[in-house]
Amino acid sequence: MNLLIKQARLNDGEALQDIAIDQGKIVEIAPEIKDSAKEVIEANGRVLIPGLVESHIHLDKALIADREPNKSGTLKEAIQVTAKLKPTFTEEDVYTRAKQALEMIIRRGATTVRTHSEFDPAQGFTGFNMIMKLKEEYKDLIDMQVVAFPQEGIFKAPGTDKMMYEAMEMGADVVGGIPYNDAPANDHIDLIFEIAKKYDKDIDLHQDFADEADNTSIEYLCEKTIEEGYQGRVSVGHLTALHAMPKEQLDRVIKKMAEAKINVMPLPATDLHLGARKDEYNVRRAVTPIRKLRDGGVNICLATNNIRNAFTPYGNGDLFQIAMLAVPVGHLGGADDLPTVLPMITENPAKALGLTDYGISVGKKADLVLLDTKVKADAVIDIPERLYVIKNGRITVKVDHHVSILK
Numbered sequence: 001m002n003l004l005i006k007q008a009r010l011n012d013g014e015a016l017q018d019i020a021i022d023q024g025k026i027v028e029i030a031p032e033i034k035d036s037a038k039e040v041i042e043a044n045g046r047v048l049i050p051g052l053v054e055s056h057i058h059l060d061k062a063l064i065a066d067r068e069p070n071k072s073g074t075l076k077e078a079i080q081v082t083a084k085l086k087p088t089f090t091e092e093d094v095y096t097r098a099k100q101a102l103e104m105i106i107r108r109g110a111t112t113v114r115t116h117s118e119f120d121p122a123q124g125f126t127g128f129n130m131i132m133k134l135k136e137e138y139k140d141l142i143d144m145q146v147v148a149f150p151q152e153g154i155f156k157a158p159g160t161d162k163m164m165y166e167a168m169e170m171g172a173d174v175v176g177g178i179p180y181n182d183a184p185a186n187d188h189i190d191l192i193f194e195i196a197k198k199y200d201k202d203i204d205l206h207q208d209f210a211d212e213a214d215n216t217s218i219e220y221l222c223e224k225t226i227e228e229g230y231q232g233r234v235s236v237g238h239l240t241a242l243h244a245m246p247k248e249q250l251d252r253v254i255k256k257m258a259e260a261k262i263n264v265m266p267l268p269a270t271d272l273h274l275g276a277r278k279d280e281y282n283v284r285r286a287v288t289p290i291r292k293l294r295d296g297g298v299n300i301c302l303a304t305n306n307i308r309n310a311f312t313p314y315g316n317g318d319l320f321q322i323a324m325l326a327v328p329v330g331h332l333g334g335a336d337d338l339p340t341v342l343p344m345i346t347e348n349p350a351k352a353l354g355l356t357d358y359g360i361s362v363g364k365k366a367d368l369v370l371l372d373t374k375v376k377a378d379a380v381i382d383i384p385e386r387l388y389v390i391k392n393g394r395i396t397v398k399v400d401h402h403v404s405i406l407k
Contacts, residue, residue: 001027002393004037005370008048010360012376016045021366024393029362039395041388045374049342050359051111051367051391052319055349056204056237056265056303058149059115059134060094060127061086062101063308070310075209075274078310079181083152086123095130101307102134104317106141107397109386111367113142114204114353116149116176119167121159132171141396145353147204148172153182154191161191168199175199178206185217193228202354207236211276211286213244222256235263235352237305239288240271250289254296263352264298266290267305268325270312290330294340301349302326302341319345320383327380341380366393 001022010017010029020028020035067085070077105113117131128148135144148167154160154177168175177192179185189205196203208216218239225234242250257264266288275286294300302322306312315321323345327333332341350358357365372385389397 001035001037003039003041003366003390003395004033004035005041005043005048005368007045008043008370009045009374009376010048016043019048019360019368021390021393024366026360026362026364026366029360041370041395043370046387047371047373047376047379047384048360049369049371049376049379050346050350051369051389052109052345053301053349053353053355053358054105054110054113054304054317054319055235055301055352056267056305057101057105057113057115058118058306058309059098059101060089060117060131061309062306063097065308065310065313068310070313072277073273074277075311078274079151081310083122086118086120086127089123089126091126091130094127095133098127098130098134101317102138102142104307105304105319106138106389107386108316108318108320109369109389109397110317110319111142111369111389111391112145112350112353112355114145114147114174116147116204116206117172118149118151119160119163120150120152120157121163122152125163125167125170128167128170140394141391145173146171147174147176149176149206150178151181153178154188155182164191164195168195168201172201174202174204176204176206179217179221180207180209180215186220189217189221189224193224193230196230197228202233202235203230204235204237207239208241209238209271210241211244211278211284213241213249216241218242218253219256222253222260222262225260225262231259232261232263234260235265235301237265237303238267238271239264240275240286242288242293243284243286250292251296254293254298257293258297262298263301264288264293265301265303265349265352266326266330267303268329269315269322270305272325272329273312285329287329290326291332291337299348299352300344301352302344303349318383320380323380324383338380339377342376367391
């Protein structure tokens with residue numbers, strides 16, 4: 001066999017296990033495996049989890065906060081600043097920044113990422129081309145799903161509709177959209193479904209990113225999803241407007257979302273930073289109601305969104321920090337709530353992204369992370385060092401005195 005992990009903790013209160021890996025797959029799990037292996041990792045009771053899944057990030061516009069700041073901290077200015085900067089992006093610039101951001105998340109345990117890559121008539125496919133290049137170059141280190149994303153809208157930016165089709169022909173994995181930044185929103189959604197059905201691709205929308213709930217399209221999206229038979233294939237990021245809905249309306253919406261099997265990616269680092277900027281007192285969290293959605297049967301996936309740009313002027317690509325941030329923000333620190341958080345950066349986004357060979361069981365792909373903690377229940381609150389990252393059965397990241405990515 002290629003690799004043997006000895007005495008790892010898979011679950012609290014259970015016996016430690018050895019995990020045998022060969023040809024990129026988990027081939028045996030047992031309390032003791034005596035077969036020899038080319039490489040052996042002594043876990044010594046530390047927690048082993050499946051690889052982290054970064055389900056919503058923008059690699060192409062990472063690390064530009066120093067070029068022109070978002071002084072108001074509002075969503076409106078973030079969009080304006082980024083739109084101003086995008087025409088100045090060169091392929092080399094996007095490639096260098098996106099590569100740096102990609103390596104940030106790899107060394108912190110991500111083995112799969114879904115990145116939104118934007119284009120419009122002003123910048124063309126400059127960024128998109130580089131993201132597709134990185135997808136190929138880093139395929140042995142991380143699986144990448146690329147979302148064709150029209151940040152500036154489709155109808156508002158004439159010519160973008162044609163580019164959406166072109167992006168799918170160029171190899172985009174997912175059809176993206178942004179109904180709240182286009183008009184009319186329902187027509188935007190209809191076009192996204194038209195494209196998705198043509199190419200048989202999943203859908204991932206920036207949805208109802210607002211402080212108020214007076215102009216949402218989430219209910220129409222649910223109805224459209226069911227009508228088109230796309231249950232489980234539609235994901236939405238942000239969805240912050242739900243926090244402003246009165247209980248009766250929110251309950252109705254959550255029920256529809258559960259029926260449509262909509263996946264939700266709360267983005268607390270961004271949404272806390274941009275949201276409720278006009279509140280002068282009793283300032284709201286302005287994050288989608290994570291607990292209520294979870295309790296209503298909606299699949300919740302915590303994600304990073306942006307790293308050091310006008311939307312989020314901080315971050316280092318660590319999903320554990322995002323998860324820890326979500327604990328107080330979403331009131332997820334209770335004894336019954338905390339165990340539901342780790343799955344929000346592992347199993348839940350794996351389900352949303354359609355990863356059928358994910359998890360720690362015999363026959364699954366060996367995408368694994370060994371954490372420097374011996375209690376799984378404390379994995380999120382410890383924000384532990386990722387001692388080893390394993391991709392397709394091969395050690396890709398290990399921590400000695402310093403972190404290194406092994407290509």
